Amino acid sequence: xARRNDHSREELRQMALDxxxxxxxxxGLTALSARKVASRMGYTVGTLYRLFEHLDDLIVQVNAxxxxxxxxxxERAAADCPDAERCVHAATHAYIDFAxxxxxxxxxxxxxxxxxxxxxxxxxxxxxxSMYDQVEAxxxxxxxxxxxxxxxxxxxxxWGGVQGICVLALSDKLDIDRIETLxxxxxxxxxxxxxxxxxxx
Amino acid sequence: xARRNDHSREELRQMALDxxxxxxxxxGLTALSARKVASRMGYTVGTLYRLFEHLDDLIVQVNAxxxxxxxxxxERAAADCPDAERCVHAATHAYIDFAxxxxxxxxxxxxxxxxxxxxxxxxxxxxxxSMYDQVEAxxxxxxxxxxxxxxxxxxxxxWGGVQGICVLALSDKLDIDRIETLxxxxxxxxxxxxxxxxxxx
DNA sequence: ACCTGAACACCGTTCAAGT
DNA sequence: ACCTGAACACCGTTCAAGT
Numbered sequence: 291x292a293r294r295n296d297h298s299r300e301e302l303r304q305m306a307l308d309x310x311x312x313x314x315x316x317x318g319l320t321a322l323s324a325r326k327v328a329s330r331m332g333y334t335v336g337t338l339y340r341l342f343e344h345l346d347d348l349i350v351q352v353n354a355x356x357x358x359x360x361x362x363x364x365e366r367a368a369a370d371c372p373d374a375e376r377c378v379h380a381a382t383h384a385y386i387d388f389a390x391x392x393x394x395x396x397x398x399x400x401x402x403x404x405x406x407x408x409x410x411x412x413x414x415x416x417x418x419x420s421m422y423d424q425v426e427a428x429x430x431x432x433x434x435x436x437x438x439x440x441x442x443x444x445x446x447x448x449w450g451g452v453q454g455i456c457v458l459a460l461s462d463k464l465d466i467d468r469i470e471t472l473x474x475x476x477x478x479x480x481x482x483x484x485x486x487x488x489x490x491x
Numbered sequence: 492x493a494r495r496n497d498h499s500r501e502e503l504r505q506m507a508l509d510x511x512x513x514x515x516x517x518x519g520l521t522a523l524s525a526r527k528v529a530s531r532m533g534y535t536v537g538t539l540y541r542l543f544e545h546l547d548d549l550i551v552q553v554n555a556x557x558x559x560x561x562x563x564x565x566e567r568a569a570a571d572c573p574d575a576e577r578c579v580h581a582a583t584h585a586y587i588d589f590a591x592x593x594x595x596x597x598x599x600x601x602x603x604x605x606x607x608x609x610x611x612x613x614x615x616x617x618x619x620x621s622m623y624d625q626v627e628a629x630x631x632x633x634x635x636x637x638x639x640x641x642x643x644x645x646x647x648x649x650w651g652g653v654q655g656i657c658v659l660a661l662s663d664k665l666d667i668d669r670i671e672t673l674x675x676x677x678x679x680x681x682x683x684x685x686x687x688x689x690x691x692x
Numbered sequence: 693a694c695c696t697g698a699a700c701a702c703c704g705t706t707c708a709a710g711t
Numbered sequence: 712a713c714c715t716g717a718a719c720a721c722c723g724t725t726c727a728a729g730t
């Protein structure tokens with residue numbers, strides 16, 4: 291062995307991301323390890339450290355991928371709705387659906403880097419920004435008379451809320467029984483919030 | 492050594508919880524380890540495993556403590572307010588304040604057990620339930636005409652929302668600059684949601 | 693230049709052996 | 712009965728040595 295050159299650097303990077311994504315989806319973020327990723331790639335750990343600075347690097351890049359996928363899903367869901375309000379609900383349900391179907395990959399999004407003093411890479415923060423851009427656009431349609439600042443704040447309030455409900459529900463901390471209830475709670479949040487947006491001049 | 496009997500079983504349990512809490516507060520949940528806890532107690536790892544089934548056990552018990560403390564804080568904050576709406580805002584600010592001051596201990600609350608198939612102990616779920624009870628009581632005062640089911644759903648929607656905003660903000664994923672903005676976003680959520688509760692007959 | 697394999701300092705968990 | 716110390720199978724990360 292040594293000096294195989296079977297794959298380009300970029301190929302290796304993609305292989306690592308694929309392997310990591312597979313392991314997270316199958317066993318969860320905490321079960322991820324450098325050795326498992328490397329072995330799934332058919333390489334040794336050492337090689338992984340030529341591709342990424344450390345494990346956190348790898349994870350954040352997997353998360354960026356997941357976020358891109360989620361963004362695309364939301365975009366599709368909000369594309370063709372009869373009216374603006376229903377677009378917000380559609381996006382919310384798309385979010386919940388994504389979180390339910392890819393629970394482990396989705397929960398890695400916020401599970402990771404909470405205590406981090408590590409700076410999130412631009413690539414990742416841009417994905418987050420574009421997510422809020424989408425929600426802002428929807429809310430803009432719902433209440434066109436509001437200022438950009440109001441809309442920005444509202445988007446973060448509402449979407450942070452949706453995300454919070456999902457986190458609690460999927461880790462059994464929302465104190466609810468059935469999973470259908472998650473949708474009800476989310477509808478309550480979104481519906482009431484939108485009503486509030488309309489009511490407050 | 493061996494057979495010291497310096498401390499009762501319950502004393503040992505409390506020492507372990509204290510040690511774990513200290514380490515989480517100082518270095519974060521991911522830095523917690525059985526060996527560190529044991530060494531802080533002045534015992535070996537083996538002893539820890541007579542007190543707890545596994546590390547997750549210990550963590551969930553630290554979390555139950557944190558939650559009890561948080562509940563007490565919320566109760567105090569919501570105790571003496573001029574009116575019901577302002578009580579909700581006061582509780583929200585108390586929550587944000589607690590999360591900011593004890594970030595690592597607070598984030599351990601939801602960081603832990605996301606992928607767990609582990610059943611949460613009754614002790615813990617009861618703390619969660621009593622938290623929602625508090626929020627329900629506040630919302631009940633705001634809109635006394637609503638059914639218990641409506642209130643229950645609203646409490647989970649609103650409080651899940653507050654929690655979601657905090658998670659995102661404190662892990663730099665809310666796409667905001669300053670920490671004061673967190674309060675603004677939370678006020679937007681709570682204010683608009685309460686307005687919505689009033690507007691929807 | 694690319695990759696390996698071994699090393700270092702850690703993990704969670706178990707359990708025979710000591711008092 | 713209580714506690715230790717060593718063991719097992721893992722970690723993340725580094726880096727000399729091989730091709």
